[in-house]
Amino acid sequence: MQLPALRAENLTKRYGRVLALDALDLEVRAGEVFGWLGPNGAGKSTTIRLLLGLARPTAGRAMVFHVDAADVTVAHHLLAHVPADVALWPRMTGGEILDLLGNTGPGVDLKYRAELIERFELDPSRVAGTYSTGNRQKVALIAAFATRAPVLVLDEPTSGLDPLMEMQFRRVVMRARADGRTVFLSSHRLADVEAVCDRVGILRAGRLAEVTTVGELRTRHRTRITVTYDGDPPDLGWAAGVDDIEQTGPSALTFTVSGPPGPMLRELAATEITAISVREPTLEEVFVDYYGTAAR
Numbered sequence: 001m002q003l004p005a006l007r008a009e010n011l012t013k014r015y016g017r018v019l020a021l022d023a024l025d026l027e028v029r030a031g032e033v034f035g036w037l038g039p040n041g042a043g044k045s046t047t048i049r050l051l052l053g054l055a056r057p058t059a060g061r062a063m064v065f066h067v068d069a070a071d072v073t074v075a076h077h078l079l080a081h082v083p084a085d086v087a088l089w090p091r092m093t094g095g096e097i098l099d100l101l102g103n104t105g106p107g108v109d110l111k112y113r114a115e116l117i118e119r120f121e122l123d124p125s126r127v128a129g130t131y132s133t134g135n136r137q138k139v140a141l142i143a144a145f146a147t148r149a150p151v152l153v154l155d156e157p158t159s160g161l162d163p164l165m166e167m168q169f170r171r172v173v174m175r176a177r178a179d180g181r182t183v184f185l186s187s188h189r190l191a192d193v194e195a196v197c198d199r200v201g202i203l204r205a206g207r208l209a210e211v212t213t214v215g216e217l218r219t220r221h222r223t224r225i226t227v228t229y230d231g232d233p234p235d236l237g238w239a240a241g242v243d244d245i246e247q248t249g250p251s252a253l254t255f256t257v258s259g260p261p262g263p264m265l266r267e268l269a270a271t272e273i274t275a276i277s278v279r280e281p282t283l284e285e286v287f288v289d290y291y292g293t294a295a296r
Protein backbone atom coordinates (compact mmCIF):
# COMPACT_ATOMS: atom_id res chain seq x y z
CA MET A 1 0.00 0.00 0.00
CA GLN A 2 1.32 3.39 -0.94
CA LEU A 3 1.58 5.93 1.84
CA PRO A 4 -1.23 8.53 1.71
CA ALA A 5 -0.05 11.92 0.48
CA LEU A 6 -1.90 13.68 3.30
CA ARG A 7 -3.23 12.25 6.50
CA ALA A 8 -5.09 13.73 9.44
CA GLU A 9 -5.29 11.74 12.66
CA ASN A 10 -7.71 13.03 15.27
CA LEU A 11 -6.75 16.46 13.98
CA THR A 12 -8.36 19.08 16.20
CA LYS A 13 -8.15 22.85 16.41
CA ARG A 14 -9.87 24.96 18.98
CA TYR A 15 -9.89 28.76 18.97
CA GLY A 16 -11.15 29.70 22.41
CA ARG A 17 -14.70 28.46 22.53
CA VAL A 18 -14.87 27.69 18.81
CA LEU A 19 -14.06 24.13 17.84
CA ALA A 20 -12.88 24.96 14.31
CA LEU A 21 -11.88 21.37 13.52
CA ASP A 22 -13.16 18.44 15.50
CA ALA A 23 -11.13 15.20 15.56
CA LEU A 24 -10.63 14.89 11.82
CA ASP A 25 -9.50 11.52 10.49
CA LEU A 26 -8.78 11.66 6.77
CA GLU A 27 -6.51 10.11 4.18
CA VAL A 28 -5.81 11.64 0.80
CA ARG A 29 -4.31 9.10 -1.57
CA ALA A 30 -1.18 9.85 -3.52
CA GLY A 31 -2.15 10.92 -7.05
CA GLU A 32 -5.74 11.92 -6.40
CA VAL A 33 -7.45 15.28 -6.67
CA PHE A 34 -9.32 15.72 -3.42
CA GLY A 35 -11.91 18.43 -2.85
CA TRP A 36 -12.40 19.89 0.61
CA LEU A 37 -15.89 21.20 0.58
CA GLY A 38 -17.88 23.11 3.16
CA PRO A 39 -19.87 26.28 3.68
CA ASN A 40 -18.26 29.45 5.07
CA GLY A 41 -16.81 28.88 8.49
CA ALA A 42 -16.89 25.07 8.25
CA GLY A 43 -13.17 24.78 9.01
CA LYS A 44 -11.63 24.38 5.55
CA SER A 45 -8.95 27.03 5.96
CA THR A 46 -8.18 25.79 9.46
CA THR A 47 -7.52 22.33 8.04
CA ILE A 48 -5.24 23.81 5.43
CA ARG A 49 -3.35 25.92 7.98
CA LEU A 50 -2.74 22.75 9.99
CA LEU A 51 -1.58 20.85 6.89
CA LEU A 52 0.84 23.66 6.14
CA GLY A 53 2.13 23.91 9.70
CA LEU A 54 0.82 27.47 9.95
CA ALA A 55 -1.26 26.58 13.00
CA ARG A 56 -0.59 24.07 15.78
CA PRO A 57 -3.14 21.36 16.36
CA THR A 58 -4.92 21.40 19.72
CA ALA A 59 -4.85 17.61 19.45
CA GLY A 60 -3.90 15.00 16.87
CA ARG A 61 -1.57 15.50 13.94
CA ALA A 62 -1.34 16.10 10.20
CA MET A 63 1.11 14.20 8.03
CA VAL A 64 2.51 14.88 4.56
CA PHE A 65 3.58 11.43 3.42
CA HIS A 66 5.87 10.30 6.28
CA VAL A 67 6.54 13.81 7.60
CA ASP A 68 4.65 15.56 10.39
CA ALA A 69 3.20 18.78 8.95
CA ALA A 70 4.55 20.62 11.98
CA ASP A 71 8.08 19.78 10.75
CA VAL A 72 7.77 22.65 8.32
CA THR A 73 11.24 22.70 6.74
CA VAL A 74 10.99 19.06 5.70
CA ALA A 75 7.26 18.99 4.88
CA HIS A 76 7.55 21.99 2.58
CA HIS A 77 9.91 20.11 0.31
CA LEU A 78 6.95 17.87 -0.41
CA LEU A 79 4.25 20.47 -0.90
CA ALA A 80 3.45 23.76 -2.53
CA HIS A 81 0.44 25.84 -1.64
CA VAL A 82 -1.84 28.69 -2.59
CA PRO A 83 -3.30 30.61 0.35
CA ALA A 84 -6.85 31.96 0.41
CA ASP A 85 -5.71 35.58 0.47
CA VAL A 86 -2.65 35.94 -1.66
CA ALA A 87 -0.41 38.75 -0.38
CA LEU A 88 2.54 39.71 -2.59
CA TRP A 89 5.42 42.15 -2.21
CA PRO A 90 3.88 45.26 -3.83
CA ARG A 91 7.04 46.75 -5.38
CA MET A 92 8.36 43.57 -6.94
CA THR A 93 7.23 42.50 -10.39
CA GLY A 94 5.30 39.29 -10.91
CA GLY A 95 8.38 37.77 -12.55
CA GLU A 96 10.66 38.69 -9.63
CA ILE A 97 8.17 37.23 -7.18
CA LEU A 98 7.97 33.98 -9.16
CA ASP A 99 11.77 33.74 -8.96
CA LEU A 100 11.73 34.47 -5.24
CA LEU A 101 9.05 31.87 -4.54
CA GLY A 102 10.81 29.41 -6.80
CA ASN A 103 13.97 29.68 -4.75
CA THR A 104 12.26 28.78 -1.49
CA GLY A 105 10.42 25.61 -2.49
CA PRO A 106 11.35 22.15 -3.70
CA GLY A 107 12.62 23.35 -7.11
CA VAL A 108 10.95 24.76 -10.19
CA ASP A 109 10.31 23.50 -13.70
CA LEU A 110 11.12 26.73 -15.55
CA LYS A 111 9.82 25.52 -18.90
CA TYR A 112 6.47 24.62 -17.39
CA ARG A 113 6.41 27.90 -15.49
CA ALA A 114 6.74 29.84 -18.76
CA GLU A 115 3.86 27.79 -20.16
CA LEU A 116 1.73 28.57 -17.10
CA ILE A 117 2.43 32.30 -17.42
CA GLU A 118 1.07 32.08 -20.98
CA ARG A 119 -1.88 29.97 -20.05
CA PHE A 120 -2.97 32.28 -17.26
CA GLU A 121 -2.14 35.35 -19.37
CA LEU A 122 -0.10 36.91 -16.59
CA ASP A 123 2.07 39.92 -17.37
CA PRO A 124 5.13 39.16 -15.20
CA SER A 125 6.73 42.55 -15.91
CA ARG A 126 4.20 44.50 -13.84
CA VAL A 127 4.76 45.27 -10.19
CA ALA A 128 2.52 43.31 -7.88
CA GLY A 129 1.06 46.43 -6.27
CA THR A 130 -0.85 46.97 -9.52
CA TYR A 131 -2.23 43.43 -9.69
CA SER A 132 -5.91 42.69 -9.14
CA THR A 133 -6.97 39.96 -6.71
CA GLY A 134 -7.25 37.55 -9.63
CA ASN A 135 -3.75 38.39 -10.84
CA ARG A 136 -2.27 37.85 -7.39
CA GLN A 137 -4.02 34.51 -7.28
CA LYS A 138 -2.54 33.65 -10.68
CA VAL A 139 0.98 34.40 -9.42
CA ALA A 140 0.45 32.07 -6.47
CA LEU A 141 -1.04 29.35 -8.70
CA ILE A 142 1.77 29.58 -11.23
CA ALA A 143 4.37 29.49 -8.46
CA ALA A 144 2.76 26.42 -6.90
CA PHE A 145 2.09 24.38 -10.05
CA ALA A 146 5.55 25.12 -11.49
CA THR A 147 7.26 23.56 -8.48
CA ARG A 148 8.28 19.94 -8.45
CA ALA A 149 6.37 19.36 -5.21
CA PRO A 150 4.37 16.12 -5.31
CA VAL A 151 1.54 17.64 -3.24
CA LEU A 152 -0.38 20.85 -3.95
CA VAL A 153 -2.57 22.37 -1.27
CA LEU A 154 -4.89 25.07 -2.58
CA ASP A 155 -7.25 27.18 -0.49
CA GLU A 156 -10.20 28.45 -2.58
CA PRO A 157 -7.89 28.71 -5.61
CA THR A 158 -10.45 29.98 -8.12
CA SER A 159 -12.29 32.55 -6.02
CA GLY A 160 -10.73 35.50 -7.90
CA LEU A 161 -10.55 33.97 -11.38
CA ASP A 162 -12.90 34.73 -14.26
CA PRO A 163 -14.59 31.81 -16.06
CA LEU A 164 -11.92 31.55 -18.80
CA MET A 165 -9.14 31.42 -16.26
CA GLU A 166 -11.10 28.94 -14.24
CA MET A 167 -11.09 26.66 -17.27
CA GLN A 168 -7.31 27.03 -17.47
CA PHE A 169 -7.10 26.19 -13.80
CA ARG A 170 -9.05 23.00 -14.40
CA ARG A 171 -6.70 21.99 -17.22
CA VAL A 172 -3.68 22.62 -15.05
CA VAL A 173 -5.12 20.49 -12.26
CA MET A 174 -5.80 17.67 -14.72
CA ARG A 175 -2.22 17.90 -15.94
CA ALA A 176 -0.94 17.72 -12.35
CA ARG A 177 -3.05 14.63 -11.84
CA ALA A 178 -1.75 13.05 -15.05
CA ASP A 179 1.77 13.71 -13.74
CA GLY A 180 0.92 11.73 -10.61
CA ARG A 181 0.76 14.71 -8.28
CA THR A 182 -1.73 14.98 -5.43
CA VAL A 183 -3.99 18.02 -5.27
CA PHE A 184 -5.96 19.01 -2.18
CA LEU A 185 -8.24 21.96 -2.81
CA SER A 186 -10.83 23.67 -0.72
CA SER A 187 -13.92 25.33 -2.05
CA HIS A 188 -17.40 26.31 -1.05
CA ARG A 189 -18.55 25.97 -4.65
CA LEU A 190 -19.76 22.56 -5.64
CA ALA A 191 -19.20 23.10 -9.37
CA ASP A 192 -15.45 23.82 -8.91
CA VAL A 193 -14.93 20.66 -7.01
CA GLU A 194 -17.08 18.46 -9.22
CA ALA A 195 -15.18 19.50 -12.31
CA VAL A 196 -11.75 18.36 -11.19
CA CYS A 197 -11.92 16.12 -8.14
CA ASP A 198 -11.88 12.35 -7.77
CA ARG A 199 -13.17 12.40 -4.22
CA VAL A 200 -14.51 15.03 -1.90
CA GLY A 201 -14.67 15.43 1.83
CA ILE A 202 -17.58 17.44 3.13
CA LEU A 203 -16.94 19.44 6.24
CA ARG A 204 -19.73 20.83 8.29
CA ALA A 205 -19.27 22.91 11.43
CA GLY A 206 -15.78 21.52 11.98
CA ARG A 207 -16.80 17.90 11.54
CA LEU A 208 -16.28 15.60 8.61
CA ALA A 209 -19.79 14.85 7.35
CA GLU A 210 -18.61 12.37 4.75
CA VAL A 211 -16.06 11.40 2.14
CA THR A 212 -17.48 10.41 -1.19
CA THR A 213 -16.66 10.24 -4.87
CA VAL A 214 -17.72 13.04 -7.18
CA GLY A 215 -19.76 10.52 -9.18
CA GLU A 216 -21.72 9.58 -6.09
CA LEU A 217 -22.20 13.21 -5.12
CA ARG A 218 -23.62 13.94 -8.56
CA THR A 219 -26.18 11.19 -8.37
CA ARG A 220 -27.51 12.56 -5.10
CA HIS A 221 -27.92 16.24 -5.64
CA ARG A 222 -30.69 17.85 -7.58
CA THR A 223 -30.06 20.13 -10.52
CA ARG A 224 -32.67 22.74 -11.35
CA ILE A 225 -33.62 22.96 -15.02
CA THR A 226 -35.80 25.39 -16.89
CA VAL A 227 -37.00 24.67 -20.43
CA THR A 228 -39.07 26.71 -22.82
CA TYR A 229 -40.95 24.95 -25.61
CA ASP A 230 -43.12 25.40 -28.68
CA GLY A 231 -46.41 23.55 -28.80
CA ASP A 232 -47.15 20.89 -26.21
CA PRO A 233 -45.15 20.80 -22.98
CA PRO A 234 -42.79 17.86 -22.37
CA ASP A 235 -44.45 15.09 -20.40
CA LEU A 236 -41.97 14.80 -17.55
CA GLY A 237 -44.35 13.48 -14.90
CA TRP A 238 -43.16 9.89 -15.32
CA ALA A 239 -39.50 10.53 -16.09
CA ALA A 240 -37.30 8.92 -13.41
CA GLY A 241 -35.38 11.44 -11.31
CA VAL A 242 -37.57 14.40 -12.26
CA ASP A 243 -39.35 16.23 -9.44
CA ASP A 244 -40.93 19.55 -8.45
CA ILE A 245 -42.29 20.31 -11.91
CA GLU A 246 -43.66 23.83 -12.05
CA GLN A 247 -45.13 25.87 -14.87
CA THR A 248 -43.05 29.06 -14.61
CA GLY A 249 -44.27 30.82 -17.75
CA PRO A 250 -46.80 30.38 -20.57
CA SER A 251 -44.41 27.97 -22.30
CA ALA A 252 -41.77 27.40 -19.62
CA LEU A 253 -41.33 24.57 -17.13
CA THR A 254 -38.93 24.41 -14.20
CA PHE A 255 -38.10 21.13 -12.50
CA THR A 256 -35.33 19.34 -10.65
CA VAL A 257 -33.49 16.24 -11.76
CA SER A 258 -31.34 13.88 -9.75
CA GLY A 259 -29.43 10.82 -10.89
CA PRO A 260 -28.91 9.88 -14.56
CA PRO A 261 -30.53 12.47 -16.86
CA GLY A 262 -31.40 9.96 -19.61
CA PRO A 263 -35.16 9.61 -18.92
CA MET A 264 -35.55 13.40 -18.75
CA LEU A 265 -33.55 13.90 -21.95
CA ARG A 266 -35.68 11.37 -23.82
CA GLU A 267 -38.84 13.24 -22.86
CA LEU A 268 -37.33 16.59 -23.81
CA ALA A 269 -36.13 15.21 -27.15
CA ALA A 270 -39.71 14.29 -28.00
CA THR A 271 -40.78 17.96 -27.64
CA GLU A 272 -39.92 21.16 -29.48
CA ILE A 273 -37.57 22.67 -26.85
CA THR A 274 -36.51 26.23 -27.71
CA ALA A 275 -34.21 26.96 -24.75
CA ILE A 276 -32.77 25.20 -21.74
CA SER A 277 -30.99 26.53 -18.68
CA VAL A 278 -29.35 24.46 -15.99
CA ARG A 279 -28.50 25.63 -12.52
CA GLU A 280 -26.35 23.51 -10.25
CA PRO A 281 -27.37 23.62 -6.61
CA THR A 282 -25.40 25.66 -4.13
CA LEU A 283 -23.65 23.82 -1.38
CA GLU A 284 -26.30 25.03 1.04
CA GLU A 285 -29.00 23.39 -1.10
CA VAL A 286 -27.03 20.17 -1.17
CA PHE A 287 -26.88 20.24 2.61
CA VAL A 288 -30.61 20.72 2.81
CA ASP A 289 -31.06 17.77 0.44
CA TYR A 290 -28.71 15.54 2.43
CA TYR A 291 -29.36 16.45 5.98
CA GLY A 292 -32.57 18.42 6.01
CA THR A 293 -30.90 21.57 7.38
CA ALA A 294 -28.50 24.18 6.11
CA ALA A 295 -25.13 24.23 7.80
CA ARG A 296 -22.66 26.50 9.43
Ligand SMILES: Nc1ncnc2c1ncn2[C@@H]1O[C@H](COP(=O)(O)OP(=O)(O)OP(=O)(O)O)[C@@H](O)[C@H]1O
Binding pocket: 015, 018, 019, 020, 038, 039, 040, 041, 042, 043, 044, 045, 046, 047, 188
Ligand atom coordinates in the same frame (compact mmCIF):
# COMPACT_ATOMS: atom_id res chain seq x y z
N1 LIG B 1 -7.59 32.75 14.28
C1 LIG B 1 -8.83 32.47 14.67
N2 LIG B 1 -9.31 32.89 15.86
C2 LIG B 1 -10.56 32.60 16.26
N3 LIG B 1 -11.44 31.88 15.52
C3 LIG B 1 -11.04 31.45 14.32
C4 LIG B 1 -9.73 31.72 13.83
N4 LIG B 1 -9.62 31.14 12.61
C5 LIG B 1 -10.81 30.55 12.35
N5 LIG B 1 -11.66 30.73 13.37
C6 LIG B 1 -13.03 30.20 13.46
O1 LIG B 1 -12.99 28.82 13.15
C7 LIG B 1 -14.11 28.42 12.34
C8 LIG B 1 -13.61 27.82 11.04
O2 LIG B 1 -12.99 28.83 10.25
P1 LIG B 1 -12.29 28.55 8.84
O3 LIG B 1 -11.67 29.82 8.40
O4 LIG B 1 -11.42 27.36 8.94
O5 LIG B 1 -13.55 28.19 7.92
P2 LIG B 1 -13.64 28.02 6.35
O6 LIG B 1 -14.38 26.76 6.11
O7 LIG B 1 -12.30 28.14 5.75
O8 LIG B 1 -14.55 29.24 5.94
P3 LIG B 1 -14.48 30.22 4.66
O9 LIG B 1 -15.07 29.44 3.51
O10 LIG B 1 -15.36 31.34 5.10
O11 LIG B 1 -13.05 30.60 4.46
C9 LIG B 1 -14.94 29.69 12.16
O12 LIG B 1 -15.95 29.69 13.13
C10 LIG B 1 -13.95 30.81 12.42
O13 LIG B 1 -14.62 31.95 12.90
